[in-house]
Amino acid sequence: MSLMLKVTLVAVGRARGGPEAALVEDYVRRLRWPFTLVEVQARKATLQGEALKAEEAAAIRAKLPQGAALVALDERGRLLDSRGFAAALGGFAESGRREVALVIGGADGLDASLRDQADLVLALGRLTFPHMLVRALIAEQIYRAQTILDGHPYHRD
Incomplete structure (x- = not known):
């Protein structure tokens, strides 16, 4: 039987339509x-710098699934x-962690506390990269990882 993971992508900011959003939707499908x-x-909205990153980190933490392996994109x-x-x-799945949360920070990046917390x-x-492009890139890599783990020929070395 194939490996099954539940994936959550937590991103700061709102998606706009456009080619990047279409790519994300394509890979998610x-x-x-x-x-x-x-x-x-x-x-x-008035915060800046480290205070803004700390506020974003708190918002991200509030949405992380309990017990999920944390992957911080940085x-x-x-x-x-x-x-x-x-x-x-x-490896996360084999160690019993069947849920993974990937996080994308805001324009100033991720708070150091989230990086420190990450698996x-x-x-x-x-x-x-622009944040919308990062969403598309990571969606494709999640799909590629699934095909690699399934032994599907999508990925070529």
Whole structure:
């Protein structure tokens, strides 16, 4: 039987329509794993800098599923290839954690406390990407990880 993970993506900010949103929808439709997108905002729009990141972190924490493995997307994180990312997700499931929450911070990034709390801090590269593009990239990588773990030929080395 194939591995089953429940995936939650918690992102700061609201999605707009457009090609990036269409890509996210396309990959989510392909997923066999249950997927939930949760969007959060800081409660106080007047905050800036570290105070804003702390407020966003609190909003993110409030939406994290209990007991889920936490993957923080951050440019300072580990650089994994697709097989490494799939292995990390598979490792969570094999250790009994069948739910994974991935988090995308706001424009100023993630609060350090969320990075410290994470089971995996993952970089999609050293470049900075727009948040909507990050959603599309991570949705595709989640789908790719599922196909790798299922032995499906979508991924080619």
